[in-house]
Structures are given as structure tokens and as C-alpha cells.
Amino acid sequence: MSETREFDVIMYGATGYTGRLVAEYLAQNYAGDVRWAMAGRSADKLAAVRDEIGAPADTPLIVADADDPQSLADMVARGKCVATTVGPYQLYGEALLAACAEAGTDYVDLCGEPAWMRKMIDKYEAKAKDSGARIVFSCGFDSIPFDLGIWFVQQAAKEEFGAPASRVRGRVRGMQGTFSGGTAASLKATMAAAAKDPEVVKLLLNPFSLTPGFQGADQPPGNTVDYEADIDSWVAPFIMAAINTRNVHRTNFLLGHPYGEDFVYDEMVLTGPGAAGEAAAKAVAGDNSLASEDGPKPGEGPSKEEREAGFYDVLFIAEDGDGNTVTAGVTGDKDPGYGSTSKMIAESAICLVRDVPDAPGGIFTPAAVMADPLIRRLEANAGLTFKRES
Structure with missing residues (x-):
């Protein structure tokens, strides 16, 4: 400027x-x-x-x-x-x-x-x-920890494999705090728009809705409950995946596909192993409280004490074509929807x-x-960490 x-x-x-x-x-x-x-x-x-x-x-x-x-x-x-x-x-x-x-x-x-x-x-x-x-x-919170987390783990993949990973899984390991009233209001406004306009529905269903002129590889549906043996945990749908995955694909698109044109990415919530993990995953999958009238309202939010007690922890598992993996974690202090987001x-x-x-x-x-400059700034000032784990 x-x-x-x-x-x-x-x-x-x-x-x-x-x-x-x-x-x-x-x-x-x-x-x-x-x-x-x-x-x-x-x-x-x-x-x-x-x-x-x-x-x-x-x-x-x-x-x-x-x-x-x-x-x-x-x-x-x-x-x-x-x-x-x-x-x-x-x-x-x-x-x-x-x-x-x-x-x-x-x-x-x-x-x-x-x-x-x-x-x-x-x-x-x-x-x-x-x-x-x-x-x-x-x-x-949508979508910095995820967008920058993918960029970060892909740098590790290039160091480990000599090339970016063609498949990355984002797995929310832990989170305490509430989604914002603005997020709930946005979801309701989006659903209202979709009810009036079929083109909105098409965009919402398309993982590449933010990459005009480019349609990549088939992506996981993200709406299932499953068990992942390599991390010994059941997984459930993550409500923010609908926006985060679109932003990650747009990043890849804008940067000239450094993750590859066949890049595959999805996000889920980890709920733990065994019968308890399975039950928790099914409960998460059935939860629609964010869209209910009892959900958070714009202008409302948690107390300072609740914001201070919040946190989030996301695991990224990058895999090459031979099944080799490298992992990284992104954490944030304070509750995701308000304290960390602000x-x-x-x-x-x-x-x-x-x-x-x-x-x-x-x-x-x-x-x-912004990529690396923003990562450095967030780590120095905003309570986030970006760490390679394996």
C-alpha cells in the first residue's frame, strides 16, 4: 500500500x-x-x-x-x-x-x-x-489452526519424504470451550439460503467450492463414524470440517498445488478406543445443538474464566503413497470460539x-x-504451538 x-x-x-x-x-x-x-x-x-x-x-x-x-x-x-x-x-x-x-x-x-x-x-x-x-x-478457529496446520505438516512431509503428502488427516484430539454465537448464526443463515437456492446446496456439498475452475480428487465424506487402528481411536464428524477443508483446498489451489492436484484431506474428532469411544463417536455424530434454538446467540459468550480454561489440540497425520507417515500437532490456549479466535x-x-x-x-x-510469518506471530503472541511429533 x-x-x-x-x-x-x-x-x-x-x-x-x-x-x-x-x-x-x-x-x-x-x-x-x-x-x-x-x-x-x-x-x-x-x-x-x-x-x-x-x-x-x-x-x-x-x-x-x-x-x-x-x-x-x-x-x-x-x-x-x-x-x-x-x-x-x-x-x-x-x-x-x-x-x-x-x-x-x-x-x-x-x-x-x-x-x-x-x-x-x-x-x-x-x-x-x-x-x-x-x-x-x-x-x-475456522480456519487458521487447520489451514496453517496443513501447511506446517506438509513442510515436515517434504523434509521426510522429499515430496508433500498426498493424504492428510486432521484429527481433533481435545477441545474445551464453546463455538461462538456468530458461528451458530452463520450456520442457520446458510441453511436458510440453501433452502431457497439449489446453487447454494451444490456449493456446500462440493469440497472444491472455493477453487473456481478446479475439481480435485474424491474426498472422504466426513460424516461417518469409524475406527482408525493406527491411532487406536474412534472418529466422529467435526462440524467445522465443512469450512476448514474448503479453505485448505483453496490454499493448495492459490499456491499452485504444492500439495498435489490429487491431494486428499479430511477432519474428524477423536473419541477414544473401545466401546466407550464408539458410543462417544455416535453421540457426537448425532449432536445438532449448534443449529438448535438453544444454541449460542450472537453477542453472547462465555465468562472470562470459561474462556481462560479453554483449549484445543489437533493432530495432523501426513501420509505418502507408500504408507509412511509424519505427524504434527497444533494447540491453542483459551476457548477456540472466542478467546483464541479474538x-x-x-x-x-x-x-x-x-x-x-x-x-x-x-x-x-x-x-x-501469510503462512510462516503468521505461524511465527501466533506462536510468539497468541498462545498457539505448531510442533512436529514424528
Whole structure:
């Protein structure tokens, strides 16, 4: 970005539950280091949140509203990168993304809505390339630990095998915490869109929905209960796989297929061995609480104590054509949907501005544009670890 901008990062949606956590993280960790501002629809609410989170009294506040395109244009012109937590993005996100693509302003979000993401790719990728805007979807628990985890284990596979692995399994070994209300709202909005439009259904069912013009190898269905002898555990469907696998395939696509054009990847939850493991796997497979009316609501979330007690641990098993394997683990502190996610999106925004300033414009996944610089930043600042295990 050649011209000078007033702010490095603008946090849009700062009065929402997750946006407030992002603003708090920036205030606690980057005050005086990163030029950042809080943005939202109400100046009074922004000021109240600023005071509640202990941000400096002179933290800039920007009033902008998705229903007022000029206010969005004025806002994005002031920043190098806008981080947005205002979802579901298919309902509230397009105007901001369009403004960033037009102005050459970087953009990061927490989107896990593949049909909307594909629509935005088709509609705005050429504009982002022309303007130099780096639009990066899915900069939270979906899909950073998985997208970067695959990139990390593939580096280990190249060292071990001399070539990337053609097959990788992502297996969630442990997780404590809740999915965000935004995730639940996005799922419900996606289901509503699918009920109205058969094309949305096709995109949701296609593992390569985010790779326009490319259709790769058949992928595992991901909706079964099975026993995997090599790790002595039953496995069950993982609800975030529907977005994570699409982002991983888009990373491979954007980078020119370094994992191979026949790359196969799936994600499941480990539930343990024996009859207890089988029963747990079947219980996970039958759980649809995220889509129920009793699920988390946007703007709601766990207490600070619950966020602090959360964690996640994901195993990646990379296999070559001869059955040889190399494994790596990715862990995160705090609960995945809020505590860790708020740190990941903040570090993604700063990484774009500071660590990869010369990357070209376009619509990206985290690994496709930031990869190793983001891994280093997350390990140093955000409580994540990336470790080769075998």
C-alpha cells in the first residue's frame, strides 16, 4: 500500500462480543505500537466499550454502518487493514468487503460461510487484485489452526519424504470451550439460503467450492463414524470440517498445488478406543445443538474464566503413497470460539500490514498469503504451538 493511511488496523464491530475481545487484545498488547481504531454503529457504545476494556482514552472511534455505504468508504480509506467480526457475513458483510476491495484496503474476517465466500470470490477478486487489497477470510478457529496446520505438516512431509503428502488427516484430539454465537448464526443463515437456492446446496456439498475452475480428487465424506487402528481411536464428524477443508483446498489451489492436484484431506474428532469411544463417536455424530434454538446467540459468550480454561489440540497425520507417515500437532490456549479466535484475527491483521506488505492483492486464505510469518506471530503472541511429533 503506497499511500499513507491514518491507521494500521481498524476493528469493525468493536461493540459486539467477539469484537470487544479483539479490541481488548489490541489495547493490552499493542497500545503505542500499532495505530488502531475502534469502529461500529454507535459512538456512545464505542466509547463505553473503550472505557470498559481499559483502552486508552484517546483511542480513536469511528462511526460506520453497513447500511451506509459512504460511511464504510470513509472508514476503509483511513486504514491499512479492517478486521471485522460483524456476521453472519452473508447478511452483513458484502458492503464492507466491496469497500475494501475498491479502496485497496486489506480485510480480515471470521467467515465460515463457503457459499458466500465463493460468491465474493467471483464478484470481487479481480477488483482486489487491481486495487492491491488482500482480502483474507476465516482468520479465527475456522480456519487458521487447520489451514496453517496443513501447511506446517506438509513442510515436515517434504523434509521426510522429499515430496508433500498426498493424504492428510486432521484429527481433533481435545477441545474445551464453546463455538461462538456468530458461528451458530452463520450456520442457520446458510441453511436458510440453501433452502431457497439449489446453487447454494451444490456449493456446500462440493469440497472444491472455493477453487473456481478446479475439481480435485474424491474426498472422504466426513460424516461417518469409524475406527482408525493406527491411532487406536474412534472418529466422529467435526462440524467445522465443512469450512476448514474448503479453505485448505483453496490454499493448495492459490499456491499452485504444492500439495498435489490429487491431494486428499479430511477432519474428524477423536473419541477414544473401545466401546466407550464408539458410543462417544455416535453421540457426537448425532449432536445438532449448534443449529438448535438453544444454541449460542450472537453477542453472547462465555465468562472470562470459561474462556481462560479453554483449549484445543489437533493432530495432523501426513501420509505418502507408500504408507509412511509424519505427524504434527497444533494447540491453542483459551476457548477456540472466542478467546483464541479474538487473538488470531488481531494477529492476522497485523501480520498482513507488517509482515507481508508486498504480497499482491486478491482473495486469500491465511496460509496462502501469510503462512510462516503468521505461524511465527501466533506462536510468539497468541498462545498457539505448531510442533512436529514424528
